[in-house]
Amino acid sequence: MKLNLPDADAFLMVSESEHNADMYYATKFLAVDSFIYFNSKNERLLVSDMELGRAKKESRVKDVIPASRYGLMGKLRKLGDIDVAYCEMIVEFLSSENARHIAVPYNFSVQLADCMRKNGLEVIPIKSPFREMREVKSELEIAAIKKAQRAGERALAEGTSAIKSAPVRHGVLYRENAPLKAEDIRAIIEMTLLSQGCEAPDIIIACGKDSSDPHWQGEGEILADEPIVIDMVPRSKKERYYSDMTRTVVRGTPKDELKDMYSAVLDSQVAAINEIKAGVSGSEIHNIVCDVLEERGYKTARGKNGEFTEGFIHSTGHGVGLDIHEGPNLSESGRELKAGCVVTVEPGLYYKNTGGVRIEDVVVVTQGGCKNLTMFEKNLVLK
Known part of the structure; x- marks a missing residue:
């Protein structure tokens, strides 16, 4: 080298x-x-x-x-x-x-x-x-990230299945005559990952209004009709490459404010993914997300200094590989993307009285666009 x-x-x-x-x-x-x-x-x-x-x-x-x-x-x-x-x-x-x-x-x-x-x-x-x-991945590196991603999706399917099948009593989800807790879903995901030769050092299962804190790990009872932000960084133990994915779901009937937030976040993510390709800068992609969210009436941290705690409060994405967070970044200072870069696209909205919404996919930048490695469905309401 x-x-x-x-x-x-x-x-x-x-x-x-x-x-x-x-x-x-x-x-x-x-x-x-x-x-x-x-x-x-x-x-x-x-x-x-x-x-x-x-x-x-x-x-x-x-x-x-x-x-x-x-x-x-x-x-x-x-x-x-x-x-x-x-x-x-x-x-x-x-x-x-x-x-x-x-x-x-x-x-x-x-x-x-x-x-x-x-x-x-x-x-x-x-x-x-x-x-x-490290920013530009080889085919072997992309294959390792894809392996971790598929394992993560299978684990997420097991986790959401437990949420979907849980009976609701007085607004709380139950499992075997006890409240279903964030810790239970985390354990299901961890065991599923381990069975596939993968692991995740940090799994967020954040339910309710406290999901407005993007990196709150989550604890306690899973509630009906409230947002559940599930975020994980699966890694293949042999190859050591990470992927990264987030879904926001509701068991029951979400409030109108939450449905509007979800729609705006999903549309901003779609708009960003549609524009990702080699030669486009990470800042351009971040601005696309901010444009969509601001047009919908939501605040973003773009161009702001000082404390900013509600709305879109973080960057759009980051590189992923041997580290969970590595270059390049989709942010206000994001540089030009190159073919072979693997980046997350994870817009979100966070409001203390409603909770949080984040949707995250991992894509590979190509000369003419990008390839989405994430295949897991995007539905707010679990059916």
Whole structure:
């Protein structure tokens, strides 16, 4: 993987890859402990001896070096401090590569950077070159996102089925002689995802007026005639790619205000999806959504500063992949979209006296339009 580094000899990351998407993208080696990625004329990994065999089998980087080659344990015995010993090992490794001017990502350890500088190295923080590379997905990456999406849709079908089949008593949904709760629907979705080799770190089941808080996870009884916002970010455990989807449903009869909100949100989403294609900016798509909602009489945060708590209060969408939120964005500052970008389209309206409505699909940007990966139905009232 060739990087453009005009002011540096090499690019260096020191991190685990379980939570660092850039590290996993660069190496395709999944590890819970930190290791070293080096990119200059060649790519190299420096890993613990315990991980050497697995890294050689699994990493896309073929030049894998054990930490023992640079005497990590001897340095630790001498210095008595693993952080200092690890830094000295890195300094020795970089010296062997004739690398003195080292580019590192913005989230690089300050302690490690200071230690490297004390040893005569120039450390140059830069925006990670992998962030922009990750925006355009390969066919394999799109297939992994689609896999997660299909699993999410099957899980959502199980969740909404439980809501549809629940009897209503005094305005509350019941299941096996006990109130049906957000926690119950969340558990159904989680178990369905796990059965398909997927997971979701955060599942929103927000019912009633409190659904006006876009990221309220939701708890307690599911009510009839009230909005239920169901939002999940399914991820394939093997491929590690996320998808993202939201539906808003009602069991019973929604209020007229809620039906109007739903209609406006759905129309704004359709208008946005119809205009997404390579060459169009994320800001243009966001403005289309705001135009539709404002024409319907709803307030949007477009162009506003300060506190804004009701109406359309967030951006239209974001990139999705190894991270739940990554570039590009469909927002006021959104840049030009490229073919292969995978973005969410998720307009919403939120009013404290009514609740919230959000509808979210995931689409792949193409040269002439976009391909919607989301197939789940969009009906406010569950029948």
